[in-house]
Amino acid sequence: MKITRTVSVEVWRQTDAEAHGRFVTYDVQGVSPETTVLELLDLLNEQLPDGDSPVTFDDGCREGSCGKCGVTVDGVPHGPEYNRASCQQHVRAFRDGDRVRLEPLRASAFPVLSDLTVDKKKALRTVVKASRGPAGLKALTNAGCISCGACVAACPNGSAQLFVGSLLTELPPLMKDDDERRDRTAQVIETADETFGPCSTYGDCTEVCPAGLPLENLSAVAREHLRNQRQTK
Ligand code: SF4
């Protein structure tokens, strides 16, 4: 027999991008240790008091591969289980089994659109476009990055260095020659510097990355930067 209980869910409610948000607490019934964060939100929406609008969140594959989901669970982007997307996080791992706080991914580059939904695409795409779009997307795919944005939210500086470093790890072989490599990598680094915060190698990004991308990927940024400087002298 499946054992279920009631969990008190403190969730961020914000009607639109301009509105002030606040936490609202709801009791959600029928939750099991195996319930995932997105399933908990489904249950919450099914049990909302009359008149309350559904809590919005980014839904996708629910298999940890599309990068769409991503909420902050008790202060941790995606949730307390290392290297798992929110759709793969379970109630059994919550710090307090009877209570949880859900809020959007927090980063100045990711404005909240409503409730738990943020616009992370715009900022991440700006960097990918700087790498000549399709090549950048292919580089991210080759690196295993799912563009979830959790590394940015986990970083105390709001840096996207794990995302950028993963892109730059795989971009050079996709460039047609050294000139293109220099131009594109310089554009990527400059755009990332303008869009996100600086990297202080705290390493928090690697704990939340669902793709398990390593800290070594950060070094690709310095490598391409130094290489470009040497070539322009
Ligand atoms: S590097 Fe990891 S955490 Fe950052 S966007 Fe890619 S998959 Fe997400």
Ligand code: FES
């Ligand atoms: S919904 Fe696709 S990674 Fe979570």
